[in-house]
Amino acid sequence: MSDRISDLGTEDEKRILDTLRATPGMPSSAARTRAAAALGIGVAVAAKTTIAGAVTSAGAASLAKAAPIGIFSTLTAKVVGGTMIALAVSGIVVERSFSHHNASPADSSSAREARASRVPTGASAARAEDVPPAASSTNTDEPRPPAAVEFAPIANVVSAPKLEDAPVVATEAKRSDPSESRKQTEASRTTKPDDERALAGPAKNALAGEVPIADRPSREAQKPLDSATPPSKTEMPAAAPRDSGFERELLALQSAKKSVRAGDAKGALEILSGRFQFFEVEADVARIEALLSLGDRTRARELAKAVLQEHSDVPQAERLRALIRGSE
Amino acid sequence: MAAALSIDARSTADLDDEIDGQFAHGPERKERAPTRCTVRELFDAHFDALWGRARRLGLSDAEADDAAQEAFLVASKKILEIESGREAPFLFRTLTFVVRNLQRSAARRYERPVGFDEASLDSDSSAVPADAQLVRKEERELAETVIAELELDLRVVFVMNELEGFSMRQISEWLDLPPGTVASRLRRAREEFRAIVKRRVR
Numbered sequence: 001m002s003d004r005i006s007d008l009g010t011e012d013e014k015r016i017l018d019t020l021r022a023t024p025g026m027p028s029s030a031a032r033t034r035a036a037a038a039l040g041i042g043v044a045v046a047a048k049t050t051i052a053g054a055v056t057s058a059g060a061a062s063l064a065k066a067a068p069i070g071i072f073s074t075l076t077a078k079v080v081g082g083t084m085i086a087l088a089v090s091g092i093v094v095e096r097s098f099s100h101h102n103a104s105p106a107d108s109s110s111a112r113e114a115r116a117s118r119v120p121t122g123a124s125a126a127r128a129e130d131v132p133p134a135a136s137s138t139n140t141d142e143p144r145p146p147a148a149v150e151f152a153p154i155a156n157v158v159s160a161p162k163l164e165d166a167p168v169v170a171t172e173a174k175r176s177d178p179s180e181s182r183k184q185t186e187a188s189r190t191t192k193p194d195d196e197r198a199l200a201g202p203a204k205n206a207l208a209g210e211v212p213i214a215d216r217p218s219r220e221a222q223k224p225l226d227s228a229t230p231p232s233k234t235e236m237p238a239a240a241p242r243d244s245g246f247e248r249e250l251l252a253l254q255s256a257k258k259s260v261r262a263g264d265a266k267g268a269l270e271i272l273s274g275r276f277q278f279f280e281v282e283a284d285v286a287r288i289e290a291l292l293s294l295g296d297r298t299r300a301r302e303l304a305k306a307v308l309q310e311h312s313d314v315p316q317a318e319r320l321r322a323l324i325r326g327s328e
Numbered sequence: 329m330a331a332a333l334s335i336d337a338r339s340t341a342d343l344d345d346e347i348d349g350q351f352a353h354g355p356e357r358k359e360r361a362p363t364r365c366t367v368r369e370l371f372d373a374h375f376d377a378l379w380g381r382a383r384r385l386g387l388s389d390a391e392a393d394d395a396a397q398e399a400f401l402v403a404s405k406k407i408l409e410i411e412s413g414r415e416a417p418f419l420f421r422t423l424t425f426v427v428r429n430l431q432r433s434a435a436r437r438y439e440r441p442v443g444f445d446e447a448s449l450d451s452d453s454s455a456v457p458a459d460a461q462l463v464r465k466e467e468r469e470l471a472e473t474v475i476a477e478l479e480l481d482l483r484v485v486f487v488m489n490e491l492e493g494f495s496m497r498q499i500s501e502w503l504d505l506p507p508g509t510v511a512s513r514l515r516r517a518r519e520e521f522r523a524i525v526k527r528r529v530r
Contacts, residue, residue: 003518004489004490005490005518005521005522006490009522010525012525012529013521013522013525015467016467016470016471016474016525017471017490017491019467019468019470019471020384020471020472020475020487020491021491026376026379026380027375027376027379027389027392027393027396028389028393031379031389031392031393031396031397032375032376034393034397035371035375035393035396035397035400036371038397038400038401039367039368039371039397039400039401039404040367040404041367041368041371257390261390322461325458325461
């Protein structure tokens with residue numbers, strides 16, 4: 001006979017269990033998008049939103065950095081070849097990618113930490129493009145389009161200097177033979193000094209996770225939400241030298257939420273001081289959360305009301321209404 | 329204030345080690361072929377469910393976001409180690425390790441992000457009178473407090489059995505635990521749950 005509390009419990013116990021059963025709900029679309037990006041399966045997301053090279057790059061960047069911790073073992077030689085192509089085209093140090101391949105677990109942890117917190121730059125984002133989505137990467141039988149065609153647009157997006165020999169490497173990297181890929185690895189290592197020279201400037205900074213303020217997107221184009229929260233001069237995750245608003249916003253949003261959770265609400269508000277086009281409501285919700293964290297319920301309520309006036313049917317609407325009710 | 333629940337590099341490495349150890353199968357275990365699912369297929373099929381399980385285990389929305397994402401990152405690393413047909417158990421076990429890691433990082437059981445999650449407690453109650461909302465909110469808080477007070481190992485089997493309807497045999501298979509261990513944990517979980525409810529509900 002079952003002695004489950006659900007069957008034999010007291011009324012109080014059953015009531016609590018019923019409440020717990022009703023708890024979960026569903027993850028927000030932003031959470032799904034963020035997780036997909038972190039997994040390197042943001043391609044479909046980007047395709048659905050028809051924003052080329054946006055989330056895709058962030059997600060693939062994560063995958064590329066996750067390579068040393070096991071994913072790479074699942075990638076085929078074609079993927080390795082694809083990696084070489086994109087790296088060459090975008091002017092990124094190829095050696096860096098392959099150093100992941102042989103990296104220690106400790107390195108991989110650092111990479112993941114960096115992935116979680118670091119600003120994806122144009123360079124790193126371009127590096128990310130080299131790894132195809134996980135869904136297709138594990139299927140060695142799936143044909144891939146010609147590499148030069150596939151990765152050509154990246155060169156237009158990335159501001160990093162290009163390697164002189166990029167076309168040659170890209171052509172050779174089309175081969176799917178693993179031994180060829182390995183040869184390319186060795187070849188790329190030998191070109192490291194030139195690559196490093198080529199990376200002097202924004203790209204090198206980008207690889208190091210340090211983007212000069214001068215390279216950041218113009219703040220004039222981003223109207224601050226609130227004059228009381230001036231644009232950040234410290235950490236703006238959107239500081240990528242590429243024109244990818246979607247990606248910038250996604251990472252800024254992620255960073256802001258982390259800041260709030262870490263108790264740095266002011267920092268979060270600074271990060272959120274720019275205009276959000278793709279994640280407008282999510283950014284407002286994050287601002288509200290930050291304001292609540294600061295104890296400024298009045299401004300939080302006002303902002304919530306404003307959001308509801310403009311977007312009464314968004315998924316967060318009920319939360320916002322509850323907030324307004326709770327603060328009146 | 330909100331707890332900093334970020335998983336730092338050190339703790340993530342610890343998590344990897346722990347997962348490697350926990351997923352090492354004994355010699356008696358029947359080997360299965362690795363999963364044929366891609367990461368994307370896993371994500372599409374299991375993300376929402378895993379997120380819901382994270383919430384049932386007592387995490388806030390934001391924590392569940394992080395935990396589910398981390399579990400999938402681990403799964404993506406170990407995709408070749410996931411046995412065919414056991415993708416969901418793998419993800420769930422990974423989630424439990426992630427939750428444990430989050431708890432260690434937070435150095436305390438559960439601390440909810442300030443303010444906004446409280447508002448979200450009433451997220452489905454726009455047409456409910458204010459007093460009823462208050463009651464509902466209090467019940468939700470009580471329920472989450474009770475579940476959070478359970479030790480994690482006990483909480484996992486309790487949630488699986490009482491909230492999700494898993495049989496003890498299924499729990500044993502999912503968690504790779506001997507049936508006796510599951511039965512023992514479940515019995516202790518029920519005793520603790522009853523004690524906590526008795527203490528909390530006057």
